[in-house]
Amino acid sequence: MPELPEVETVRAGLARELTGRKIRAVAVTNGRVVRRHASAKEFRALVEGRTVKGVARLGKYLVVTLDDGGHLVIHLGMSGQLLKARGPKDPKPKHTHVVFTLSPPGELRYVDPRTFGELFVSTPPPEDVEVEVSKFARLAMSQDGLTLRRAVPELAHLGVDPLVDQIGWDRFAAILKSRSTPLKALLTDQDIITGIGNIYSDEILFTAGLRYDRPSDSLSTVEIRRLHRAITEVLGEAIKAGGSTLADEQFVDLEGRPGTYQESHQVYGREGQPCPQCRRPIERVVVRQRATYFCPNCQG
């Protein structure tokens, strides 16, 4: 499943491709991807004729701002891809569910074999309506994410986005100490920290030298600072590498290019291989039906 670095890679591509262009027409061939709307027709009417003002990201959600104040929200689910057509004759890939025809001319396709992803248009709430924003997100030092959550109430429940919201280590410490949740469960709970999933939680915890099952309120100040730094470092490096593309998941950017961060994975998917730090074998355990990779020697 695409996580923050992959979604951020798509966001950068979308911002380059869409900003300032008009969405001339939309074709929906699988209504399931616009399931929040009463019909595909309703979805189309909210998007067609609109010009794109910009593209943001919050957690694993892409937010395309339209010129009438609405927001086209896209979640790639397990296997969603946004692909730019290479020309007017470029054949549509299998499992293309939505096609955006652009002006100046161009085409963007939403492709999703497993169809867990979704697209919907959010209309801004009336000015007198107070949107309840997540208490974790309210710890943000930057206003951008809060403004976005208030404009798109469907995303107001999302916890802290490590990059958009930029919380300092001391506020991060307050979140960790407010509960006694195993670290991996906390890092992947989208209502607490948003954008991190199975791959990056394992990589972050290895970088921080912490086990997946350490209770969040058991960390020393030094450990909290290490974890806080590891989150920014790992996600930042992964974005620079264009995200991770695993053999079975086929994450690609708008141009169809895979990411390269999988080559830098220290523990994820490396069961039995030597730990990059101590050379002892990496272990794999299954927790809540999800595989977790770690070094029992380097992570405590």
Ligand SMILES: [Zn+2]
């Ligand atoms: Zn090790």
